[in-house]
Amino acid sequence: MKLSARVSPALSLLIVAAAALVGFASALAAVQPSAADVGPTYAVRGCRIVPATGPPVEKGAIVIRDGLIEALGPAGKVKIPGDAEIVEADGLVAYPGLVSALSNLFLEPPAPAGGQAPGLAAGFPGQARQAAPADDRFPPGPGLLVLDQLKPKKASVESFHRAGFTTVLVAPTQGIFEGQSVLLNLNGEDIAPMVLRNGAALHINFTTERGGYPSSLMGTIAHIRQSFIDADYYAARQAQYARSPAGLKRPAYDPRLEALAPFVRDRRPVVFQCNNQEDIKRALKIVAEFKLNAMLAGATEAWRVAEALKKSPVPLLVGLDFRPPATSKYATQGEELRKRAEAELYPANAAALARAGLDFALVSGANADGAAVLRAVRAAVKAGLSKEAALRALTVTPARFLGLDRALGSLEPGKTANVVLVKGEIFDDGAQVAAVFADGVLFKYAEVSK
Amino acid sequence: MTARGRVIIAALLAAAVASAAASAADAAAEAGPARRGGADGAAGAGGVRGAGGADAKVAAITNVRIVPVVGAEVASGTIVIEGGLIAGIGAGVAVPAGAEVVDGTGLRAYPGMIDSYSQLGLVEISGVAATVDNRETGRINPQVRALEAVRYDSMHIPIARSNGVTAAVVAPSGGVISGVSCLLRLDGWTNREMAVKPMAAMHIELPGLGGGRGGFAAGRMGAGTARVDGPGILAELKALFAAARAYEKRRDAAAKDARLPLPEFDETSEALLPLLKGEMPAMISVHGERDIRAAIAFVRDEGLGAVFYGVEQGFKAAGELAAAGIPVVLGSLYDLPPVWEDGYDAVFRNAGVMAKAGVKVAFSSSSSSLAKDLPYHAAKAAAFGLDRAEALRAVTINPAEIFGVADRMGSLEKGKAANIVLADNDILELRTKIVRVWIDGRECDLSNRYTELLEKFKKKGSNL
Amino acid sequence: MKKTVALVALVALAAILPPAAAFADGGSILVKNGTVLTVTKGVIPRGDVLVVGGVIKAVGENVAAPPGVRVVDAAGRYVLPGIIDSHTHIALAGTNEGADAITPEADVGSVINADDTAILTALSGGVTMVHTMHGSANPIGGANVVIKTKWGRPSEELVVTEALPTLKFALGENVKQSNRALQPGQAQRYPATRMGANAIIRREFERARNYMAQWDRYRKAAAAKNPAANLVPPRKDLRLEVLAEMLRGERVARCHSYQATESLEFMELAKEFGFKIQCFEHMWEGYKIADELRAAGIGISVFADFWAYKMEAAEGIAEMAGYCHNKGILVSINSDSGERIRRLFNDAAKTMKYGGLSEDEALRLVTINPAIQLGVDRIVGSLEVGKQGDIAVFSEHPMSAYTRCDMTIIEGDVYFDRDALVKEREESAAKAAAPGGEGGVS
Structure with a gap:
């Protein structure tokens, strides 16, 4: 199956463009997307989550809204919001974006x-x-x-x-x-x-x-x-x-x-x-x-x-x-x-x-x-x-x-939505990055079939 | 004045040889105006050859320990010098009537040493370009001849001579074909007069290993990888040689047959022909193992007489060198191994390994200002495995054989040129003082730049 | 061919093993049965040297090894204090701060590179201590440092803190850059003459005097009962701080010079400003002013006979070291080179021929004399009880041309062991030659 059946490549590009148009005013404010940012909300579903600060979640879900991680946890326990684009991520591993x-x-x-x-x-x-x-x-x-x-x-x-x-x-x-x-x-x-x-x-x-x-x-x-x-x-x-x-x-x-x-x-x-x-x-x-x-x-x-x-x-x-x-x-x-x-x-x-x-x-x-x-x-x-x-x-x-550990570096609710979805464990040979969220903006790099 | 010159030397001698020195002073006094001392204003002059009849003089060194290099040592014997040659040598040799007698009690007689690669007369002060003449510009220079530029009154020649070095190959360097070296006796008033062999060898240089990455000298010389592009250069040389042979064929044919076109004069080919006809050997600077093997094949294919120079990795190809019968002139041992893996002592033990394998080895100063150190390179190799007797041969008879003058020099034998060094101890030892030196039967003045300057400033009174 | 390559590889890896094995002796060792050349206390024909905890505990005959102490049999060999090089530039990341003519702030002690393989080269020549120096590009160069050649130890452990602080000065051709080609558009650096070199040194010492006076005034003013409200301290200047140390006598000059005149004039500057010249370096015309040097108590650190490489080195004489020694000047023979450093003993021996020194005297030129010049003769430079256990073992008398360094020991630890190296090389060769051995792998 496709990584994200519901997000077309064209839509991805649109999202990127929107984020670029909006822009971030100043350094620290960048962590908090400005109010004008109205990108899509995403729900990443079915992946293994390696939050870096806590134990892994085997079959999890991550909700991303306005550049932030809104919610994160076992797939059954995280409520998928109605406005979310669903990203099916079965078989993938989610890591915090690397710094x-x-x-x-x-x-x-x-x-x-x-x-x-x-x-x-x-x-x-x-x-x-x-x-x-x-x-x-x-x-x-x-x-x-x-x-x-x-x-x-x-x-x-x-x-x-x-x-x-x-x-x-x-x-x-x-x-x-x-x-x-x-x-x-x-x-x-x-x-x-x-x-x-x-x-x-x-x-x-x-x-x-x-x-x-x-x-x-x-x-x-x-x-x-x-x-x-x-x-x-x-x-x-x-x-x-x-x-x-x-x-x-x-x-x-x-x-x-x-x-x-x-x-x-x-x-x-x-x-x-x-x-x-x-x-x-x-x-x-x-x-x-x-x-x-x-x-x-x-x-x-x-x-x-x-x-x-x-x-x-x-x-x-x-x-x-x-x-x-x-x-x-x-x-x-x-x-x-x-x-x-x-x-x-x-x-x-x-x-x-x-x-x-x-x-x-x-x-x-x-x-x-x-x-x-x-x-x-x-x-x-x-x-x-x-x-x-x-x-x-x-x-x-x-x-x-860098003094940004409250905003970056791990997958936790409230932190910046920097998420990497990997087919395989990232430090294993052959593992491939399938998609990346940076400030909640989705970048799709692989059509990964199960 | 001359007596004073002798006194200088006497002053330099240890007490043990004081009496010998005194007799030397006497002998010098007898020679009178035939000699020139050091402090007569001709400071640093190289030529000290006796004038007029001094050459014809008959002399006998008596009661001396003879180290002939070829043949057995004589604990106490006599050497008769006549007509510039060794007229008699041994334990029971009689002193001819009227001969100048030099008492050699407590001293040893050696053949004069031969430096197989030097810059004597070509490099005076290495950092002052105006005094440097050993390196022509460009890559292919077979037409240049060291002899034609030798500064016969170089300040370095009397210094080398006063340490027992009586002959030296003077070599050009640089480029691929550097020119023609000469073999000089270190005595004479002009360059031509000093020439034993005006055309000793054609010098060819393959790339060195210096500065190879990870070598001992990496920090000193800058990083790079050890170069093994000798084979490429040898191919270029083969083409040059082929062109020279073709040129010769056309030239000679045209000379015999006026109907054939006379080729334009080709300087490079003309200069290479004596090498290609076997009139002189190629002296090939070659360093790395692979290049050594390539150079062995090269001289075999081209049918050249050859001497290899440098040969830092010769210990890795000693068998092949011996089998090919190619003698080796080592570069200065005042150097670090260019390749780390060869070990810290590679340049020191190289000669010993090659000699053991049957390679004829000779040492060189590869210098002008330190040409006097020739014996110490041999001793250093001896400290790292070279047989001591072979070390001595490697600065005497071996070079004489390598350069085709063993009939005239390289050992103390009847009929050879009287190139004799009287030393108060082992001639390869650092502490040994050279007491008297003869070249072609003429006794040399041992004063030099060092002694002249020292004497000059000894006169400076202390007013402190 | 293949075999040879494999052998090379093995030797290469073997080459780094001895340093790893160093300090296994825990700073204690007994070197037995050698001819012991103490340098200061005569020769013991068959003697022993015991080092415990890095320090020499006994020098004599029939010394017993305490339990657990490694014993090295030096029968037939010569045991001497580690050789000291009074002037080198090894183990440094960079030699000259040549962008300016006055750079006392450039401290070579800040750029020690303990990984420099020249340290190994030095050890292979019995050298245990070096004065590693700023180069000669500047009339006033940088501060120098004395280190031991403890290969494999961290750089801070190499530094000999007991040594006299020194500052490099230089005169003549190098500082006037007469042998340097200018790049297009590049201006000739001041000074370009010996006059200028002298003038700029004088200027800097005047500035340093002034700087010291400014600080004195400030400190006095600040310490006053009612200091002025708007007192401004002088700017701290690292360059002048070092010169102030010279003026206070806390640091001595090591001055690269060749000619008699420039050296005499530097001595005038020293008198004028009251700083101390410990040594002239190279000093090829030193014999011309030997009496002046002796009277001023200035030593020389020179080559034995490496000369005629530039104009100002063309009046050097091989007799100089011996002549000056005989005149009563403190002389050392230096290497100034990562190559010559491994044959300093050969160079010292040349003074027997040129200068008539005895074996013992010649050996002093590379042991106790440089130790005195560096202000460390209380801890090294001879084999005496209480001194540091820095020892070299040679195959023949160190003043013989046939000699070879076989072992080098620093503070009781073996840092160079030729026998072990040769053994490893032979074993590797045998292994490579053996059928089915490493020979086929390359």
């Missing part, structure tokens, strides 16, 4: 790097960040909002939907202080309605400036530290002047320090890209020095510094690129070891972190190919990560890291 708390979705790939800073790994998001700015109108810096650069593409949305993702944090990719990320719910093709939160976090990368200072990693570390010192000093001078300007030289306005100050003074979130085990320790030192509210991204060698991370717990946004970083001893002692490490060691990073009791989310990072991301998650599961832990690392944990 990638770090991606480069909708960003134009930067031009090939002219040169790579020593000590930075190949193939990681950091590598791409060596490149010349793709667009000179957006010089990187703490005040840059990546939202301004995004060029949404239907193909990218579909690629991520098909891997189960409904929510992504998009981070900028260039410079040391790369700028601020935006959190998106992948509910269509227009950017504004997708925005959950602009300026979600400040992203910092241990890279270098092209043709200028700093040109080395050690210079970069000094530069980051001096920048936080300066931002703090700047804000203190501004505050001092605001308190009592008499007799004080007016401190000059500095847009860079102005943008940076809230991250060092008000603990707004900062994400450090850490491409190898040493980067993690370097970031931890800076975080401690300036008491930052930080997350560490990449961290594909986090298992090697698990002890240090236990001592200074910090949210980890763990990447799924299993190539050993270029500086790693697993990359520099011959091809045989490098290949073995890529196949066996690095995929087991997440499992090791779970065993160590560390708090981590899994992220897609620079990988724009949703299917490859999902394959990598499955590889991590094969390398010992439990499916439950993998699901948490892609749902409730990133939602919590």
Whole structure:
């Protein structure tokens, strides 16, 4: 039988278009669809429900209205409203939409790097960040909002939907202080309605400036530290002047320090890209020095510094690129070891972190190919990560890291209707995403016959 | 002045050889104006060849421990130098009347060492392009000849010589065909005068393994994969050689028959013909195992005489190299293994493995400023499995055989050129001091850039 | 062919095993029956060195192993303190912050890479400690760090906190960038002359003095009984903070120099500002000003004979290290290279030929002398009771050309064991050659 006999493809498109037309005004308001939104109500029926926060429901139903989960439970106990479009989902599994708390979705790939800073790994998001700015109108810096650069593409949305993702944090990719990320719910093709939160976090990368200072990693570390010192000093001078300007030289306005100050003074979130085990320790030192509210991204060698991370717990946004970083001893002692490490060691990073009791989310990072991301998650599961832990690392944990766990990350009444319907268990090879609800908007990807 | 020059050397000697040094000073004084010391304003000059009749002088080194390399050691014997040659050598050899007598008590006599690949006279200060002449631009340069650019008064030559290196192959490098090397005696007033073999070998370079991903030197040289594209280059060379042979055929035919068109002069083909006719060997820089095998087949197919140079993975193809009878000149051992899997000691044990398999090996400094270190490469290989006697042969008789001059040099034997080094200890040892050196029977001045500068600044009074 | 490939694979995996097996000794080991070269307390022809808990407990004859302590028989071999390299750039992610001429804020200690295989290379040459440094691109480079070559241990455990804090300075061709081709449109960096190099260093120290004075005034004003209402503290400047440490004598200069004049002038700057020069690096013309160096108590850290690679290195002489040593200057032989580091002992031995040093004296140039230069001679540099158990075992006297490092021990743990490596290689080869063995798999 068809997945949804009562929703024609044409109607689906209409629904998408309607959602796009309506739009969402501001970041947090996006979670609450505006009153003007009058999309269809859906009742998904017959599926197994894996809510991520509670036990699975074997034969369940989910009612979705106005972008929210209205009701959820065993099929017999959930009342199907009269206005609902019925989505027959027998044999499918419903998961919360996956969240990638770090991606480069909708960003134009930067031009090939002219040169790579020593000590930075190949193939990681950091590598791409060596490149010349793709667009000179957006010089990187703490005040840059990546939202301004995004060029949404239907193909990218579909690629991520098909891997189960409904929510992504998009981070900028260039410079040391790369700028601020935006959190998106992948509910269509227009950017504004997708925005959950602009300026979600400040992203910092241990890279270098092209043709200028700093040109080395050690210079970069000094530069980051001096920048936080300066931002703090700047804000203190501004505050001092605001308190009592008499007799004080007016401190000059500095847009860079102005943008940076809230991250060092008000603990707004900062994400450090850490491409190898040493980067993690370097970031931890800076975080401690300036008491930052930080997350560490990449961290594909986090298992090697698990002890240090236990001592200074910090949210980890763990990447799924299993190539050993270029500086790693697993990359520099011959091809045989490098290949073995890529196949066996690095995929087991997440499992090791779970065993160590560390708090981590899994992220897609620079990988724009949703299917490859999902394959990598499955590889991590094969390398010992439990499916439950993998699901948490892609749902409730990133939602919590991003401060949106009351709205996102699990299937519960009242939460955003980000639901993925999968034929098979999502982390099993061959499982296929059949349909996705993002903010209650239905995207149909497979004609699944029973 | 000359006596003072000798005193410098005497000052450098350990107490154990003080008496020998003193006699050396005397001998030098006798030689009088035939010599040139270090501090006469010709600082760094390479030529110290005695003028006039000095060559004809008859000399005898007595009471010396003779390490002839070919033949048995003599605990205490005499070497007679006459007409530039070794006229007599052994335990019971008489000192000819009127001969200058050098008392070698406590010293050892070795044949002068031969550096099988150097940049002596082509590279003076490696970082100053104006002083570098070993690397022509372009890929195919069989027409360039190292001898024609050798700076005979290079400051590096007297330094190498004063450590017992008396002959050296001077090689061009770069591109695919780098040019023709020469074999020099490290003594003479002009480049031509120094030439033992003006055309020693045609140099061909296959890609190196340096910087292979995961190699020891990966961090140093930048990442990349170990290159094994030698076979492609060898195919290109085959085509060049075929063209040269075809050119020769047409040229020769046209020379005999005026009705045939005379081909345009082809520099590359002309320069390759001596190689193709077997007048000189190809010295092929080859590094990886696969390339080594390909190069063995190449020289067999082309019927070339060949010497392989570098050969970092020779230990993996030692049997084939031995079977093909191709000698190997090792590159500098001051290098890291380019391929991690070969093990940290690969460049050190390489020579020992090859020699055991029957490959004739020789060492090289692959340098100009450190050409003096030739013996230490041999000793390093000995620390990692090369037989010590073979290590000595690999800087003396082996290179002489490889470059076709074993009838003249490479060992202390009657009738060979009197290239003799008197040392106070094992010549491959770091602490060993070289006391006196003869090249073609002429005694060399051992002063050099080092001793000259040192003497100059020793004169600086301390006013502190 | 197939067999060879399989063998290669096995050797590769074997290569990472010894580090994993390191620290199995729990910091305790007894090295017995070797010729013990203590460096500071003479030679014991057949002696033992006992390390317990990382520290040397006994050096002498017939030392008994406490229960459970691993015993290494060094009969026929030579036992010496771990070799120390006073000047390298290994185990770092990046060497130079070359975008600016003055970069004391760039701290190489912040970019240690414990995964650098150059650490293994160093161990294979008996090296147990290195001073790993900022490069020579800038008149004032960055702060350096002293680390032990504890392969497999986390970077923070490598750092030798007892070492004297140092700052890299550089003079001459590298800082004036005379050997560097400018890109089109790129401006020549200041300084481009030795005059400029001296001037910019003077300027920075003047700035640092000023900075210190500003802070002093601020602190005094803030501590006053009735501080002014609108007191503004100076901006904290990481660059000048490091120079202030120099001026307060908390950090010493390690200065890359070649020529006599530039070195003498740097000594004038040190006098002018009252900072300490611990060592000149490379210093190929050091022999020309040996008396001045000795009088100023400045050491040198130099190559044995690697020279003539650039104009300012063309008046180097192989006799320099020995000559300066004989003049009473504290001399060390350094590698400055991830390759030369494994044959530092060979380079030290050259001073016997060029300079007439004894075996014992020559060995000092790569053991106790660099330890003194780094301010760690109380803990390493010789085999003495109470010092850290950093030991190298060599097949022949370390000053012989025929020698080879067979074992390297740091604080009682074996980090390099050639016998074990060779054994594994041979076993792998035998396995690969055996019928039905790994030979067919590739």
